Amino acid sequence: MVKIALTYYEDKSKTTTIQYLVIIFIISGIFLLITIYDFKLNVKFGDYDIFF
Secondary structure, eight states: OOOHHHHHHHHHHHHHHHHHHHHHHHHHHHHHHHHHHHHHHHHHHHOOOOOO
16 A cells, blocks of 8 residues: 555656656747747847847
8 A cells, every 4th residue: 555655656746747847848948939039029120129
């Protein structure tokens, strides 16, 4: 019984770690898209510096 609970807990912690990694990946992807978009805007408008 204890062994089953421990394995279940380990599996649960693994899934939460994967979820955290996925969340971090998504957030970093969004930031990357924003920076690329910002860079394109800066290139497009030339002299105007755009900061968000």
